[in-house]
Structure formats: C-alpha cells, structure tokens
Amino acid sequence: MTLIIDKSVYNDSVISKVVYWMSGDYKIVRTSLDEFSEQIELIATKAESSESLVEEKFFQLLNDFKLRQIVADETRDIKTILYAKAFAEDEELSEEDIHD
Amino acid sequence: MTEKEYYLLPFDFTKISGKEVLVNELGDMIISPKGTVQKIVDRTLPKDDLYKSLVANFFISEQILPPLIEVYAERLREKKRFLESWTGLHIFVLTLRCNQNCVYCQASSQNEESKGCSMSREIMAKSIELMFSSPSDAITMEFQGGEPSLVPDLIEYGIQLAEEKNKEAGKEIHYVLCTNSINLTDRMLDICKKYGVVISTSLDGPEFLHNSNRGKKDSYEKVVAGIAKGREAVGKDKVSALMTTSVEGLNYPTEIVDEYVRLGFHAMFLRALNPYGLATHNDNWDEYTDRFIDFYKKAFEHILELNRQGTYFVEEFAAIVLRKMLTPYCTGFVDLQSPAGVINSVLIYNYDGGVYCSDESRMLAEFNDYTFRLGSVNDRYEDLVFGKRAKEIANVWANEALAGCSDCALKQYCGADPVRNYSTQGDMYGNRATSLLCRKNKAIIEYLISLIIERYDEVMPIFRSWVS
Ligand code: SF4
Numbered sequence: 001m002t003l004i005i006d007k008s009v010y011n012d013s014v015i016s017k018v019v020y021w022m023s024g025d026y027k028i029v030r031t032s033l034d035e036f037s038e039q040i041e042l043i044a045t046k047a048e049s050s051e052s053l054v055e056e057k058f059f060q061l062l063n064d065f066k067l068r069q070i071v072a073d074e075t076r077d078i079k080t081i082l083y084a085k086a087f088a089e090d091e092e093l094s095e096e097d098i099h100d
Numbered sequence: 101m102t103e104k105e106y107y108l109l110p111f112d113f114t115k116i117s118g119k120e121v122l123v124n125e126l127g128d129m130i131i132s133p134k135g136t137v138q139k140i141v142d143r144t145l146p147k148d149d150l151y152k153s154l155v156a157n158f159f160i161s162e163q164i165l166p167p168l169i170e171v172y173a174e175r176l177r178e179k180k181r182f183l184e185s186w187t188g189l190h191i192f193v194l195t196l197r198c199n200q201n202c203v204y205c206q207a208s209s210q211n212e213e214s215k216g217c218s219m220s221r222e223i224m225a226k227s228i229e230l231m232f233s234s235p236s237d238a239i240t241m242e243f244q245g246g247e248p249s250l251v252p253d254l255i256e257y258g259i260q261l262a263e264e265k266n267k268e269a270g271k272e273i274h275y276v277l278c279t280n281s282i283n284l285t286d287r288m289l290d291i292c293k294k295y296g297v298v299i300s301t302s303l304d305g306p307e308f309l310h311n312s313n314r315g316k317k318d319s320y321e322k323v324v325a326g327i328a329k330g331r332e333a334v335g336k337d338k339v340s341a342l343m344t345t346s347v348e349g350l351n352y353p354t355e356i357v358d359e360y361v362r363l364g365f366h367a368m369f370l371r372a373l374n375p376y377g378l379a380t381h382n383d384n385w386d387e388y389t390d391r392f393i394d395f396y397k398k399a400f401e402h403i404l405e406l407n408r409q410g411t412y413f414v415e416e417f418a419a420i421v422l423r424k425m426l427t428p429y430c431t432g433f434v435d436l437q438s439p440a441g442v443i444n445s446v447l448i449y450n451y452d453g454g455v456y457c458s459d460e461s462r463m464l465a466e467f468n469d470y471t472f473r474l475g476s477v478n479d480r481y482e483d484l485v486f487g488k489r490a491k492e493i494a495n496v497w498a499n500e501a502l503a504g505c506s507d508c509a510l511k512q513y514c515g516a517d518p519v520r521n522y523s524t525q526g527d528m529y530g531n532r533a534t535s536l537l538c539r540k541n542k543a544i545i546e547y548l549i550s551l552i553i554e555r556y557d558e559v560m561p562i563f564r565s566w567v568s
Binding site: 020021022023024065072074075079081083086087 | 108110111112113125138141161165166169172173176180473490503504507530531
C-alpha cells in the first residue's frame with residue numbers, strides 16, 4: 001500500500017522513527033515527491049493486515065512520535081542539567097543554560 | 101508565571117488499555133486519559149488534580165528550573181546506584197563437565213569424564229585477584245559450570261582464598277553454587293554449610309516435564325532429593341530453584357507454578373529459553389517468543405490467584421520490573437539494566453582463563469566466537485574493564501542512546517543487552533523493530549501495567565507485598 005505524508009507536518013526524523021518501527025513487518029520504500037510530500041510504500045513481509053488498519057497505525061505512530069519530538073526538543077537542556085547534576089562531578093549548570 | 105504557563109520536563113509515553121501512560125526519567129508513571137500528552141504539549145491542560153500530579157512528579161514545571169531539581173537529580177542518581185557500586189557479581193565457570201547434559205543445555209556442557217575443561221588452581225587464584233580489584237563493597241562469587249559440584253576441592257580452595265584476601269579487603273562477600281543438585285555430596289554440602297554458600301538449582305516443573313526436558317528418567321527424583329538435602333544442610337531459605345521454559349513446558353504454565361508451590365518455594369522466575377549453546381537448536385524463535393508471552397501471562401494469572409487465596413508467592417521478573425516502577429530504588433538484576441549489566445555488574449572468569457562480560461558471552465566462546473572476551477585473568481583489572489573491547493561494548497550499552505529504546509516509554513523498566521543483540525541479530529547495536537527480546541520485554545511490561553490500570557484494587561496489594 002502507498003501513503004503520502006506531508007513533510008511540513010511530519011519532519012524527517014519523525015517519519016524515520018515510524019518507518020523504523022514498521023520495518024519489522026514491512027519492507028518500506030520512501031520516495032521524496034517534492035518539497036512538501038513524501039511517498040511511503042509498505043510491502044507486508046509477514047501476515048497482512050487490512051490497509052485501513054495499517055494506515056491508522058502509521059498515522060498514529062506519526063502523531064505520537066511528533067509529540068515525543070516536541071517533548072524531547074523542549075526538554076533537551078533541562079535533561080542535560082539533570083544528568084549533569086546527577087552524575088557529573090563539578091558540573092555547575094543553572095537556569096542560564098536553558099535556551100528557549 | 102511566564103507566557104508558557106509551564107515548562108516540560110523529560111518524559112515519554114505509550115498507550116496501554118485505552119490510557120496514556122506517561123513515564124519520567126525516574127520511572128515514575130502517571131496513567132492518564134488519551135489525549136493528555138497533546139494537551140500538555142499544547143498547554144491546554146486544565147489545572148486539575150492531574151496537572152498537580154504532573155508538577156509534583158517531575159513531568160512539568162512551573163519554573164524554568166524545577167525548584168526541586170536537586171531532589172530530582174538525587175533520585176535519578178539513586179536509580180542508577182548500581183553504577184557506583186561497580187561489578188558485584190563474579191561468575192566462576194569451574195568446569196564444563198556435567199553429570200546431566202540436558203537436552204536444552206545453555207552452558208555447552210561436556211561429558212562428566214571429559215578432560216581439559218576444568219579451571220586450574222592458578223586460574224582460580226588469578227580470577228580471585230581480579231574479583232578483589234573491583235571497587236564494589238559487596239561481591240558475590242558464583243560457581244557455575246557445567247556442574248560445579250563435580251569439583252568441590254576447587255570450590256573450597258577458591259572460598260578459602262577469597263576469605264583470606266577479604267581479611268584485608270573487608271568486603272561483604274556472598275557465595276552461590278549453581279548446581280543441578282543431582283549429586284550433592286556430603287563433602288559439597290559441608291562446604292556450603294561452613295561458608296554460608298547459597299544453593300541455586302534448576303527445576304523445570306513437574307516430574308514428567310522436568311525429566312523430558314533433561315532427557316533423563318530420574319532427574320526430577322534426584323533434583324528433589326538434592327533440594328531436600330540442601331535445605332537440611334544450609335537452611336530452607338538458602339536454596340532456590342530456577343526454571344527454564346522449554347518448548348514443551350510452554351503447555352504447562354499452571355502445572356509448573358504448582359510444582360514450585362508444592363515443593364515449598366515462595367518465588368519463581370518465569371524464564372524463557374535463551375538462544376545460546378545447545379538452546380539454539382530450537383529453530384522457531386519467533387513462534388517460541390509469542391508462545392512464551394502467552395505462557396507467562398497464564399502462569400502469572402495463576403500466581404495472582406494463589407496470592408489472592410493467601411499463598412505468598414512471587415514472580416521474580418515481575419517483581420524486578422515492579423520495583424523499578426513502584427519504588428525509588430535501583431534493582432541489581434543484570435538483564436534489565438541500562439547501562440547494561442555486562443561489565444558494570446558482572447564479570448565471568450572462564451575455566452580456561454578467559455574473562456568475559458557476561459555468562460552468555462562465554463557461551464558464544466564455546467562456539468569459537470570470542471567477540472565478548474575482554475581479555476584473560478593475566479590482564480590487569482583496569483585493562484579488562486576499561487579496555488578497547490569494553491569501550492566498544494560501552495558504545496551500545498545504554499538504551500537511553502539506542503534507536504527504538506531511546507524514545508520508548510518502557511526503557512526505565514527494561515535494559516540494554518548488546519550480547520543478546522549480537523547473538524540473535526548479528527550486531528551489538530541491534531534492531532528493536534525485529535528484536536524478540538524487545539518483543540518479550542515489551543509485552544510483559546505492558547501486561548503488568550495493564551493489570552495496574554484495569555485491576556488496580558486487586559493487584560496492587562499483591563504487587564506492593566512483592567516489592568516491599
Ligand atoms: S528493548 Fe524494547 S521494550 Fe525495552 S526499552 Fe528498548 S524498545 Fe523499549
């Protein structure tokens with residue numbers, strides 16, 4: 001089956017993560033169509049599911065990974081501070097090290 | 101308050117039983133309605149009890165730097181405390197000789213009469229030197245094989261040497277004998293009694309199953325007699341048993357649990373076969389994994405039922421995961437750690453003087469694959485644990501930094517296993533999308549969370565009793 005993904009909605013990193021998890025059950029071919037869209041072709045390598053279920057799963061994963069990406073991007077600095085405080089010796093990081 | 105209303109703190113999420121399960125860096129879990137994460141990210145979350153709980157549990161912060169960041173950092177440090185204590189488990193593979201040679205043997209055992217596959221005293225002494233080089237205050241010296249009880253003199257020699265060295269080192273030291281209990285001689289039991297050696301034996305379930313797994317007619321009878329003898333010698337609580345779920349065993353979840361209860365055990369580890377040694381002869385791991393997950397759930401339901409009826413009985417794998425979920429402490433279980441248990445928590449001294457990073461890695465060596473050989477007992481401790489090979493392994497031993505795991509909500513409860521990745525997928529990094537270990541761990545952890553969501557009042561008293 002073939003899906004068209006809007007690249008302005010889902011960036012490459014998000015699409016790649018979905019493709020990674022789907023690759024256990026599908027052979028996946030990615031083709032960039034233009035600046036804004038990408039074609040994803042999924043060929044089942046195990047038991048086939050209905051196309052609508054696969055599509056639903058794919059878009060659910062896209063949305064979930066997009067949310068994870070937002071959380072990861074917004075928390076990158078605080079995560080660094082947290083881990084530095086927990087494990088690094090003599091690491092003095094503060095509020096100034098968090099970039100909006 | 102800024103225009104952002106609140107700031108996000110690192111967390112991941114997954115969907116289980118129609119809910120969104122949010123997990124932070126500490127493994128603290130919040131179960132919330134679907135759509136919660138979208139609201140958190142969009143800043144449209146109402147300031148209700150869920151909001152307060154998210155603030156109180158380090159999922160969001162009203163200040164750019166959470167006022168309790170030091171507490172958060174200290175709790176994170178506690179969760180990874182096993183790193184500070186360094187290698188605690190030291191496994192001594194004394195011999196490949198075995199008096200049983202089971203059908204699914206994972207330890208590549210040799211015939212009882214085989215020559216040249218037992219540890220020399222010189223290698224034992226050097227291994228003990230290395231063990232004492234570990235900075236860990238508490239160390240466990242575990243004797244494995246083959247069947248280590250075939251070499252009681254070597255065990256006693258090793259323990260005496262360790263005791264002698266410990267007069268100066270002053271470590272807390274534990275001894276474990278991993279034995280099939282087929283022939284626990286008085287001599288062996290005297291050693292166990294004298295030095296407080298804990299006995300860990302193998303029992304796969306009821307008689308017909310155990311004997312069929314082992315390919316013997318009287319193995320069960322001998323093991324049960326060995327357990328009784330061991331209990332008499334060292335005390336009931338110092339004898340534990342470990343089962344391995346053979347393909348045939350998959351059909352008998354309740355019978356296996358009942359056998360453990362009948363023999364007076366209060367805990368069992370529902371353990372899958374692993375793809376090492378002769379166990380690789382099972383050819384359909386895909387199917388086995390799915391059937392094992394099903395087996396696990398059936399056996400677990402039976403264990404819950406026993407607990408409900410008043411029999412205290414723990415499933416150990418679940419208890420480890422639940423301890424990570426429900427307590428602020430780290431667990432010392434090497435297979436569910438990140439950074440991985442290899443080297444950080446366990447070192448193996450093989451009978452031939454090779455030093456390996458895990459029990460599984462020395463089994464690979466029996467098939468001439470020395471990928472995980474860190475060096476030999478003649479090397480310096482520092483060169484073994486900080487050497488080139490150790491560094492290569494360290495690149496891929498944290499699931500916080502592995503594709504698939506890094507944004508998996510269950511990573512705080514799971515672990516990284518470069519050796520398993522290598523042996524089943526051909527490279528240490530591994531691919532989570534096709535990993536059967538990932539499939540199994542994920543299914544079991546999600547199942548435990550689903551029980552908490554769907555049957556909270558029923559299961560939580562039992563789970564709390566297991567982790568307290
Ligand atoms: S192995 Fe699988 S379940 Fe475990 S943390 Fe990685 S992705 Fe999650």
